[in-house]
Amino acid sequence: MGVVAERELRDLWLGGRGLLLAFAFSLLLSVLTYLAASNEALNFLEQRETVNLVLQVAVGVGGLLALLGAADAISGERERGTLESLLVTPLPRARLVGGKLVAALSLWLGAFVVTVPYVWFLGRNVGAAGETIGVGLVAGTLLAAALAAFGICVSARARSNRVSLSVCLFALLALFAPTQLPAGAQHGWFGELLLRVNPVTAAEHYIGSVIVDQHGWTHDLSWLASPLIAAVVFTAIAVAVVPRVLMLTLLLVLVLAAPAQAAPGVTMSRSHVATKLGDEFAFTSVVTNRGPAPLTGLIAHLDIVSRDPSVYVDPEDWSDERTRYLAPLAPGRSVTVPWKVKAVTSGRLDVYVVVLAGGRPTVGPAIDVRVANRSTIDAGGALQLAIAVPALLGLALVGVRARRPR
Amino acid sequence: MTIEAHDVTKAYRTVVAVQDLSFAAEAGEVIGLLGPNGAGKTTAIRVLTTILAPTAGSFSVAGIPHTRAADIRARIGALPESAGYPDQQTGDEYLRYHARLYGQSRAAARATAAALLRDVGLADRRSSPISTYSRGMRQRLGIARALVNDPAVVFLDEPTLGLDPAGQEQILRVVDGMSRERAATVLLSTHLLAEVEKVCSRVLILNRGRLVADGTVAEIAGRGEGLSEAFLALTEAG
Numbered sequence: 247m248g249v250v251a252e253r254e255l256r257d258l259w260l261g262g263r264g265l266l267l268a269f270a271f272s273l274l275l276s277v278l279t280y281l282a283a284s285n286e287a288l289n290f291l292e293q294r295e296t297v298n299l300v301l302q303v304a305v306g307v308g309g310l311l312a313l314l315g316a317a318d319a320i321s322g323e324r325e326r327g328t329l330e331s332l333l334v335t336p337l338p339r340a341r342l343v344g345g346k347l348v349a350a351l352s353l354w355l356g357a358f359v360v361t362v363p364y365v366w367f368l369g370r371n372v373g374a375a376g377e378t379i380g381v382g383l384v385a386g387t388l389l390a391a392a393l394a395a396f397g398i399c400v401s402a403r404a405r406s407n408r409v410s411l412s413v414c415l416f417a418l419l420a421l422f423a424p425t426q427l428p429a430g431a432q433h434g435w436f437g438e439l440l441l442r443v444n445p446v447t448a449a450e451h452y453i454g455s456v457i458v459d460q461h462g463w464t465h466d467l468s469w470l471a472s473p474l475i476a477a478v479v480f481t482a483i484a485v486a487v488v489p490r491v492l493m494l495t496l497l498l499v500l501v502l503a504a505p506a507q508a509a510p511g512v513t514m515s516r517s518h519v520a521t522k523l524g525d526e527f528a529f530t531s532v533v534t535n536r537g538p539a540p541l542t543g544l545i546a547h548l549d550i551v552s553r554d555p556s557v558y559v560d561p562e563d564w565s566d567e568r569t570r571y572l573a574p575l576a577p578g579r580s581v582t583v584p585w586k587v588k589a590v591t592s593g594r595l596d597v598y599v600v601v602l603a604g605g606r607p608t609v610g611p612a613i614d615v616r617v618a619n620r621s622t623i624d625a626g627g628a629l630q631l632a633i634a635v636p637a638l639l640g641l642a643l644v645g646v647r648a649r650r651p652r
Numbered sequence: 653m654t655i656e657a658h659d660v661t662k663a664y665r666t667v668v669a670v671q672d673l674s675f676a677a678e679a680g681e682v683i684g685l686l687g688p689n690g691a692g693k694t695t696a697i698r699v700l701t702t703i704l705a706p707t708a709g710s711f712s713v714a715g716i717p718h719t720r721a722a723d724i725r726a727r728i729g730a731l732p733e734s735a736g737y738p739d740q741q742t743g744d745e746y747l748r749y750h751a752r753l754y755g756q757s758r759a760a761a762r763a764t765a766a767a768l769l770r771d772v773g774l775a776d777r778r779s780s781p782i783s784t785y786s787r788g789m790r791q792r793l794g795i796a797r798a799l800v801n802d803p804a805v806v807f808l809d810e811p812t813l814g815l816d817p818a819g820q821e822q823i824l825r826v827v828d829g830m831s832r833e834r835a836a837t838v839l840l841s842t843h844l845l846a847e848v849e850k851v852c853s854r855v856l857i858l859n860r861g862r863l864v865a866d867g868t869v870a871e872i873a874g875r876g877e878g879l880s881e882a883f884l885a886l887t888e889a890g
Contacts, residue, residue, distance in 0.1 A: 249749070249752045249753055250753075253749050253752075257738065257740060257741070261740045326736040326738070327732070327734055327735050327736025327737075328735070328736045328737065328738060330703060330730075330732040330735065331730075331732060331735055331736075331750070331794075331797065332753070333703050334701050334702075334703060334725055334728070334729075334730045334732070335725060335750065335753040335754060336722045336723070336725040336726040336753075336754065336755075337753045338722070650740075650781070
């Protein structure tokens with residue numbers, strides 16, 4: 247793989263094509279960053295959301311570049327008449343494909359390197375830069391590897407380069423399509439399943455979970471299962487090697503590691519919520535009849551209190567439907583009650599549900615809610631950054647082109 | 653023998669491109685592979701260079717059985733029909749890359765590239781991008797690439813296609829040098845009979861996938877009033 251990868255990387259980056267793409271990508275990020283930081287109409291996003299947005303764009307565009315680079319890898323060689331000369335050498339075909347894969351992946355890594363200064367600038371005041379770079383590298387690399395390996399598979403089978411590029415673009419659009427579904431369609435077990443099995447939506451969900459929701463790296467790790475599976479499966483197909491049993495075992499562990507729930511009379515679907523002022527969050531409570539007789543006259547009521555005595559909370563402002571009248575519940579049966587709450591006060595609060603059965607209240611566990619103030623981006627330095635990165639890449643591009651023999 | 657083919661057959665579903673091809677070649681021989689368009693010349697070369705697997709039959713190249721494809725590829729050179737070239741690379745970079753694909757060190761690859769560029773008359777253009785090369789120069793570069801591993805057998809598929817007479821002459825000189833100076837067996841696919849008469853010691857004529865003649869140029873030419881008439885008679889009869 248070494249010789250092919252080296253040659254492919256030289257052609258891609260010293261030939262100027264990779265730098266040209268990186269330059270174009272930096273222009274896109276410059277515009278996005280500058281507007282996000284300085285435009286009043288656009289600077290409505292919370293700072294972590296802006297960082298997340300830029301990283302999602304980087305992962306999306308980087309994945310696209312890797313996919314298109316791979317889509318050209320075999321069909322392009324065939325169309326240019328250079329493939330047969332490579333196949334007639336003793337080089338194992340798996341190593342040829344591996345070298346092509348490395349070159350395609352380098353396009354993602356190039357896009358990621360370009361993204362780093364923008365992410366650092368946007369996330370520096372909220373301490374999000376480091377984790378953004380880390381999570382972006384991990385999730386983005388898995389996704390790019392999956393897309394690049396898929397592109398190689400398509401490229402090897404396609405009759406022409408045009409067909410290969412078209413199929414790959416269509417597939418990528420199909421993978422991104424669920425992100426445009428209404429929010430309601432993305433909830434529920436089927437909606438979540440769709441998001442989980444799609445490597446693109448799963449990777450983006452994981453990134454958002456770490457950056458915006460500030461979950462730990464391991465909290466939603468199972469969401470990386472589908473990008474990882476796709477990367478492994480398509481790479482195995484691309485290089486025609488036996489699937490790596492250990493990797494698959496790891497994946498199974500990740501996929502099956504679903505959180506277990508206890509089942510008291512009133513349970514809540516979440517124990518902690520980290521959110522921002524003005525954002526909505528949702529959860530459910532499960533009411534179970536653990537007695538021998540049916541329960542009638544059930545009323546579930548939502549309440550919210552602040553832990554800070556100086557902060558006044560009016561629960562009416564948080565939820566406009568706090569009282570639910572439930573149908574009778576047979577012994578052993580449960581009912582799930584969904585709740586939606588909007589954070590209208592910053593600070594630390596408890597949200598809990600009381601269930602009245604025949605006038606006797608049962609209180610469920612409280613949800614520990616932390617509501618952060620909205621922080622927006624300081625526009626200072628945005629313009630300089632927006633100009634400096636494309637300028638540096640442009641200079642590198644001119645330099646590379648100038649030293650090419652004519 | 654450097655090539656031994658026994659009843660080699662290659663079929664694409666219902667179409668039989670090459671059928672029961674049997675022949676043998678000795679070291680240093682230049683063999684012309686003749687045939688009209690669609691006769692199976694390119695398929696035969698692709699099978700013998702292990703790019704395609706035979707449907708039936710067996711062969712060996714440089715004493716290596718066809719079941720050891722990677723070992724055969726290490727001992728052969730090939731210039732495919734209508735070979736393409738990476739325009740952005742220089743001739744020197746292109747040859748060094750291919751030498752490295754055969755496992756040569758960087759220093760050895762550099763020396764190999766320099767020597768071959770000199771042999772094919774491209775030393776003065778070694779640092780020019782291939783995009784600036786003429787068609788004849790590209791073909792000579794392709795032949796140089798086919799020689800980076802000092803092969804025992806070289807397969808050339810229509811190497812003079814589209815070249816002017818001067819370009820054809822240059823290529824034929826290089827082909828002649830392969831057998832004389834390197835003692836390599838050359839299988840030269842062409843439909844230009846004048847080329848065959850000039851450089852080949854033996855001729856194989858394919859028609860509709862079958863071998864219809866195998867002999868020296870004089871033997872084949874003796875079947876008619878010259879090689880051209882004999883060729884037409886053999887291929888029209890099929």
